[in-house]
Amino acid sequence: MALVLGGGCASREGQGRHQYPVPEMTIAISFDDGPSEKTEQLLAVLRENNVKATFFLVGQLVENNPEKTRLIFTEGHEIGNHSYGFEGLGKNGKAGEAAIRESLRATSAIIKETTGKEPVYFRAPNLDYSDTLTGVVKDMGMSLIGAGVSGRDWEADISTEEIISNILGAAKDGGIILLHERHSGDTERTIRAVPVIVHELRLRGYEIVSVGELAKKKGVSPEAGIRYDSIGNAMNGRADNTPPLKESYINQFLIGNVMSPGETGTPRFDILSRHFNVITAENAMKPSSLQREKGIFTFEQADRMVDAVLAQGLKVHGHTLAWHQQSPDWMNHEGISRSEAMENLSAHVKTVAAHFKGRVISWDVLNEAIIDNPPEPADWRASLRQSPWYKAIGPDYVEFVFKTAREADPGAKLYYNDYNLDNQNKALAVYNMVRELNEKNPDTGGRPLIDGVGMQGHYRLNTNTDNVRLSMERFISLGVELSITELDIQAGSDSRQTDRQLVEQGAVYAGLFSLFREYAAHIGRVSIWGLDDGSSWRSAASPCLFDRELKAKPAFYAVLNPVSFIAENSIKLIREAKQGEASYGTPVIGPNPDPLWNNVPALPVDQYLMAWQGASGTVKALWDEKNLYVLVQVHNAELNKASPNTYEQDSVEVFIDEDNQKTSFFRKDDGQYRVNFDNETSFNPPSAGTGFVSAAAVREKSYTVTMTIPFKTIVPAADSFIGFDVQINGASAQGIRQSVAVWNDTTGNSFQDTSGYGVLKLIKN
Numbered sequence: 004m005a006l007v008l009g010g011g012c013a014s015r016e017g018q019g020r021h022q023y024p025v026p027e028m029t030i031a032i033s034f035d036d037g038p039s040e041k042t043e044q045l046l047a048v049l050r051e052n053n054v055k056a057t058f059f060l061v062g063q064l065v066e067n068n069p070e071k072t073r074l075i076f077t078e079g080h081e082i083g084n085h086s087y088g089f090e091g092l093g094k095n096g097k098a099g100e101a102a103i104r105e106s107l108r109a110t111s112a113i114i115k116e117t118t119g120k121e122p123v124y125f126r127a128p129n130l131d132y133s134d135t136l137t138g139v140v141k142d143m144g145m146s147l148i149g150a151g152v153s154g155r156d157w158e159a160d161i162s163t164e165e166i167i168s169n170i171l172g173a174a175k176d177g178g179i180i181l182l183h184e185r186h187s188g189d190t191e192r193t194i195r196a197v198p199v200i201v202h203e204l205r206l207r208g209y210e211i212v213s214v215g216e217l218a219k220k221k222g223v224s225p226e227a228g229i230r231y232d233s234i235g236n237a238m239n240g241r242a243d244n245t246p247p248l249k250e251s252y253i254n255q256f257l258i259g260n261v262m263s264p265g266e267t268g269t270p271r272f273d274i275l276s277r278h279f280n281v282i283t284a285e286n287a288m289k290p291s292s293l294q295r296e297k298g299i300f301t302f303e304q305a306d307r308m309v310d311a312v313l314a315q316g317l318k319v320h321g322h323t324l325a326w327h328q329q330s331p332d333w334m335n336h337e338g339i340s341r342s343e344a345m346e347n348l349s350a351h352v353k354t355v356a357a358h359f360k361g362r363v364i365s366w367d368v369l370n371e372a373i374i375d376n377p378p379e380p381a382d383w384r385a386s387l388r389q390s391p392w393y394k395a396i397g398p399d400y401v402e403f404v405f406k407t408a409r410e411a412d413p414g415a416k417l418y419y420n421d422y423n424l425d426n427q428n429k430a431l432a433v434y435n436m437v438r439e440l441n442e443k444n445p446d447t448g449g450r451p452l453i454d455g456v457g458m459q460g461h462y463r464l465n466t467n468t469d470n471v472r473l474s475m476e477r478f479i480s481l482g483v484e485l486s487i488t489e490l491d492i493q494a495g496s497d498s499r500q501t502d503r504q505l506v507e508q509g510a511v512y513a514g515l516f517s518l519f520r521e522y523a524a525h526i527g528r529v530s531i532w533g534l535d536d537g538s539s540w541r542s543a544a545s546p547c548l549f550d551r552e553l554k555a556k557p558a559f560y561a562v563l564n565p566v567s568f569i570a571e572n573s574i575k576l577i578r579e580a581k582q583g584e585a586s587y588g589t590p591v592i593g594p595n596p597d598p599l600w601n602n603v604p605a606l607p608v609d610q611y612l613m614a615w616q617g618a619s620g621t622v623k624a625l626w627d628e629k630n631l632y633v634l635v636q637v638h639n640a641e642l643n644k645a646s647p648n649t650y651e652q653d654s655v656e657v658f659i660d661e662d663n664q665k666t667s668f669f670r671k672d673d674g675q676y677r678v679n680f681d682n683e684t685s686f687n688p689p690s691a692g693t694g695f696v697s698a699a700a701v702r703e704k705s706y707t708v709t710m711t712i713p714f715k716t717i718v719p720a721a722d723s724f725i726g727f728d729v730q731i732n733g734a735s736a737q738g739i740r741q742s743v744a745v746w747n748d749t750t751g752n753s754f755q756d757t758s759g760y761g762v763l764k765l766i767k768n
């Protein structure tokens with residue numbers, strides 16, 4: 004990096020010559036140890052460069068230099084407390100608690116007297132902190148400020164260049180720069196470094212502000228007694244530094260997380276209790292943990308955890324009494340008689356529910372009893388999973404287990420809990436089941452049998468919140484309580500997340516929590532499944548609010564304040580559409596591709612929308628004044644067209660938005676064209692089929708589709724753009740769609756919304 008020293012290019016005229024990028028990052032700058040004989044000189048440099056900083060002032064020097072102190076303040080800088088006589092107040096100092104208190108008090112008092120404003124930030128001399136000092140700072144309502152980005156300008160032989168490179172090397176979004184307006188060496192080397200640092204940081208896209216302004220920008224209200232080396236950004240802010248999540252949801256619903264007995268009494272438990280007010284045992288209260296051997300109940304671990312959680316003032320939710328997983332084989336093995344299975348179920352439920360009676364607020368009585376995407380949701384019995392309990396007892400095990408639980412602990416709210424309840428068929432089956440059982444049992448202990456429905460909420464980036472909303476409304480209409488019981492949002496793979504994925508994940512969390520706030524009157528609890536990405540059951544997909552180092556991710560801030568998260572990130576969330584080119588020419592459409600295609604660039608259709616990564620391929624496009632011609636080559640397909648739903652068959656779909664207006668709904672220039680590997684076609688709207696011609700050719704696990712798609716509303720010209728996308732549907736051997744790959748639009752909504760399409764430029768020669 005070429006560094007330019009001196010005023011020159013970084014002076015105000017200099018800035019005029021430079022086009023700084025629009026800042027996307029914020030960093031704070033602070034100067035310690037003043038006021039001094041250098042104050043005016045430093046203030047002039049800051050003024051010239053249009054920077055507002057934080058000055059940590061020494062009380063005694065404030066007392067001796069009231070004019071300089073006032074000048075700092077009236078020029079718009081922020082003033083912090085830096086002790087009274089720069090005495091050692093921390094671990095290395097001799098000051099006792101009373102002396103510490105007096106030093107801080109006197110300093111804040113003189114600053115207030117001089118400027119009219121009492122400081123809210125404290126930085127310890129030599130960054131020497133101790134618990135006693137921290138306690139005093141907390142009592143005084145101040146936050147502790149460290150120095151994440153230090154110039155080390157106090158070092159004896161350090162040069163201006165080294166100060167600059169120390170800062171530029173450590174700079175990061177949310178960081179706090181430490182420099183000195185006075186130190187034992189040549190203070191002017193610091194003052195010379197300032198314009199260069201400011202200029203270089205602005206070139207990199209930083210806005211340079213005071214500590215208070217940084218906190219504001221990051222939406223963090225610094226807390227008394229907490230030390231900040233950097234503030235509030237996704238990448239910093241440890242879980243135990245961040246504002247308590249639960250306070251954002253007071254009077255709305257409980258907010259929870261999971262833990263294991265081993266975490267009792269650890270720092271992780273402190274973090275859990277800082278942010279959450281209800282705990283679910285991730286595994287410790289499941290049947291296999293509590294009654295691995297028939298008749299031998301092992302409550303020790305769970306008890307230890309539950310009692311610690313209660314002692315901390317948090318609530319406990321019980322998970323789970325009956326499930327097809329994590330249950331010992333003896334309970335409901337193949338061939339067991341109905342009566343023996345019922346005895347086993349009732350003994351387990353009675354003993355466990357009675358044991359925790361009074362200590363849990365609610366139970367997941369039955370977990371995951373309905374199959375995925377049931378074809379006949381109106382018949383909930385036919386939608387029941389063929390689980391061991393079902394096979395041994397039959398569909399009435401559902402009612403039986405709830406009745407048994409109600410008797411054993413009439414005080415606990417009884418929940419039915421399941422995943423994928425954003426699937427409308429599954430939600431409908433659950434709805435029908437709960438409705439029937441509650442109508443049949445309107446008064447068990449003064450109320451209907453099932454108190455609540457738990458939507459687990461294991462979601463992904465393409466989860467559609469509209470479906471979550473529909474299901475929530477459906478369950479609320481039953482008059483039961485609703486809880487979100489195991490929320491996590493997968494984003495990324497291999498334990499890595501791109502910056503974009505972090506923000507997109509935050510956006511999904513924000514969208515969901517906005518929804519939850521809307522329905523807060525009906526929601527009992529929202530629990531996240533996992534404190535941090537490292538401990539999550541879906542660790543590789545980084546689904547939690549905290550990262551592996553327990554730092555708050557964008558997702559955390561999204562939950563803390565969904566509205567401001569969306570407002571602050573909306574620009575970043577606009578996805579740049581991919582752009583491809585269509586060449587000019589009129590190919591012959593037939594089973595063997597016209598040689599004209601050879602020179603057309605291929606675009607990849609390889610972004611997957613579902614967990615399974617099946618068929619993918621490439622697409623090429625040609626155009627003339629009448630038609631768009633499309634060639635899709637698909638590989639890795641297990642060819643299957645058994646499903647009556649054409650989109651579930653191995654097929655390709657082309658989406659066209661002729662005027663490239665990216666509307667959120669289809670207009671007359673928009674169309675969807677589907678061709679399966681057998682050249683069977685379907686269209687949306689159906690009229691889009693007029694004049695359409697296609698051919699398909701299969702070779703082992705590959706197939707090729709060519710199409711002639713007449714333009715409906717435009718006569719295209721060279722160098723114009725149309726909205727365009729391609730989707731490859733991959734069917735499983737059972738004929739169910741298990742994989743979807745696209746060129747650009749990852750919303751999964753291309754069939755009704757053109758806003759996510761890529762763009763095709765029509766090239767002539």
Ligand code: XIL
Nearest residue numbers: 285286322370422459489532539540
């Ligand atoms: C998971 C736990 O998180 C894992 O530690 C364990 O190995 C398997 O179970 N739905 C549920 C939870 O109801 O109990 C599951 O928890 C996740 C899916």
